Amino acid sequence: MxxxxxxxxxxxPLLDWYDRHHRxxxxxxxxxxxxxxxxxxxxxxxxxEVMLQQTTVQAVKPYxxxxxxxxxxxxxxxxxxxxxxxxxxxxxxxxxxxxxxxKCAEAVAKEHGGIFPDTEEGLRxxxxxxxxxxxxxxxxxxxxxxxxxDGNVERVISRLYxxxxxxxxAKPMMKEKVALMTPAARPGDFAQAMMDLGATICTPKRPACxxxxxxxxxxxxxxxxxxxxxxxxxxxxxxxxxxxxFIAVTDDGEIxxxxxxxxxxxxxxxxxxxxxxxxxxxxxxxxxAAPFDxxxxxxxxxxxxxxxxxxxxxIWRAAIAAKVGTNDGWWEPVTNLEAQALPTVMxxxxxxxxxxxxxxxxx
DNA sequence: AATTCGTGGAT
DNA sequence: TATCCAAGAAT
Numbered sequence: 001m002x003x004x005x006x007x008x009x010x011x012x013p014l015l016d017w018y019d020r021h022h023r024x025x026x027x028x029x030x031x032x033x034x035x036x037x038x039x040x041x042x043x044x045x046x047x048x049e050v051m052l053q054q055t056t057v058q059a060v061k062p063y064x065x066x067x068x069x070x071x072x073x074x075x076x077x078x079x080x081x082x083x084x085x086x087x088x089x090x091x092x093x094x095x096x097x098x099x100x101x102x103k104c105a106e107a108v109a110k111e112h113g114g115i116f117p118d119t120e121e122g123l124r125x126x127x128x129x130x131x132x133x134x135x136x137x138x139x140x141x142x143x144x145x146x147x148x149x150d151g152n153v154e155r156v157i158s159r160l161y162x163x164x165x166x167x168x169x170a171k172p173m174m175k176e177k178v179a180l181m182t183p184a185a186r187p188g189d190f191a192q193a194m195m196d197l198g199a200t201i202c203t204p205k206r207p208a209c210x211x212x213x214x215x216x217x218x219x220x221x222x223x224x225x226x227x228x229x230x231x232x233x234x235x236x237x238x239x240x241x242x243x244x245x246f247i248a249v250t251d252d253g254e255i256x257x258x259x260x261x262x263x264x265x266x267x268x269x270x271x272x273x274x275x276x277x278x279x280x281x282x283x284x285x286x287x288x289a290a291p292f293d294x295x296x297x298x299x300x301x302x303x304x305x306x307x308x309x310x311x312x313x314x315i316w317r318a319a320i321a322a323k324v325g326t327n328d329g330w331w332e333p334v335t336n337l338e339a340q341a342l343p344t345v346m347x348x349x350x351x352x353x354x355x356x357x358x359x360x361x362x363x
Numbered sequence: 364a365a366t367t368c369g370t371g372g373a374t
Numbered sequence: 375t376a377t378c379c380a381a382g383a384a385t
Contacts, residue, residue: 048381049381050381050382051381052380052381052382053380053381053382053383054368054369054370054379054380054381054382054383055369055370055371055380055381055382056370056371056372056379056380056381057380057381058371058372058380059370059371059372059380060381091369091370092369092370093368093369093370093371094368094369094370094382094383095368095369096367096368096383096384097368097382097383100383100384127383127384128382128383128384129383130382130383130384131382131383132381132382132383133381133382133383136381148381150380150381150382151379151380151381151382152380152381153381168364168365191381192381195381198381199380199381204378204379205373205374205378206374235378264367264368265367265368265369266368266369267368304369304370305369305370306368306369306370307367307368307369307370308366308367308368343369343370344369344370344371345369345370
């Protein structure tokens with residue numbers, strides 16, 4: 001029996017809605033499957049949750065399939081080469097996730113005998129697992145009564161209780177509401193139901209309130225303005241940074257690449273030689289900053305928007321007869337670029353200089 | 364507590 | 375076109 005108060009709506013209508021309208025996702029054990037005895041795989045749940053951090057379901061699906069095909073068990077991922085994991089993650093963004101994913105797999109393999117901890121606290125201590133992911137894995141994979149709160153849940157709760165306090169200040173209060181609502185029975189389904197509701201009904205724009213299992217309890221709907229919630233703090237404007245990137249290709253089709261430092265922006269990923277990315281446009285975006293002397297030709301500009309700044313990258317190209325000695329890079333056959341840990345901005349830069357470098361150019 | 368960290372689809 | 379923002383974590 002779930003304890004409810006005057007201000008705590010029952011989870012039952014939501015769970016009933018979930019039984020009928022849940023999304024079918026590759027990593028998910030649906031209520032129907034669970035009824036036939038299928039258990040969620042903690043490795044699958046963990047992998048999907050890390051990939052889904054600030055990332056859409058659509059973007060995650062092909063990556064999730066490739067990771068599982070290549071590394072079927074967490075011990076396989078633990079034994080993988082770092083470069084292989086980074087290359088497999090390339091394009092998904094937030095690359096610290098991939099670095100921590102590998103560390104977490106190694107910790108599970110070496111310190112936990114290949115078995116994921118089954119408590120929120122145990123999970124929370126692993127690399128790349130924060131408050132949300134620890135609660136999500138505990139609830140979904142281990143049926144723990146953990147309070148799961150992501151961006152979807154924040155939106156649902158903010159509307160359900162008409163919370164006018166701006167995010168992120170309102171998070172602690174909102175998490176208390178989630179904890180009070182989370183049932184002892186089916187806590188994992190409750191968490192997934194809240195997220196499905198936020199993704200399909202209680203959407204940021206034009207929520208489908210008439211279809212919502214909380215329509216009778218929702219305070220924002222009673223106020224006739226659900227879209228007003230959640231209130232968010234104003235965000236800063238994005239500065240513009242400038243730089244140059246240099247694509248050198250030999251006559252036998254090899255391109256000069258190098259590896260970025262292990263931490264920070266695009267940490268540990270592969271890049272073509274570039275200048276520093278700064279707020280100034282003079283000097284640093286010219287061929288004078290090239291890694292070596294050659295007949296560098298300007299061939300365009302790549303504009304790429306990161307989370308907190310916009311990058312305008314001048315692209316320079318040089319066709320050279322033979323490899324030039326390099327301290328910190330290597331020459332890679334252009335035909336092998338697909339296997340490299342190249343972030344999207346670097347693929348755009350290369351595609352600008354070598355239009356046929358990739359099968360699917362997103363530049 | 365405020366910043367830093369990618370990318371692409373939807374509106 | 376510009377803005378939002380998507381199953382957040384680390385520092």
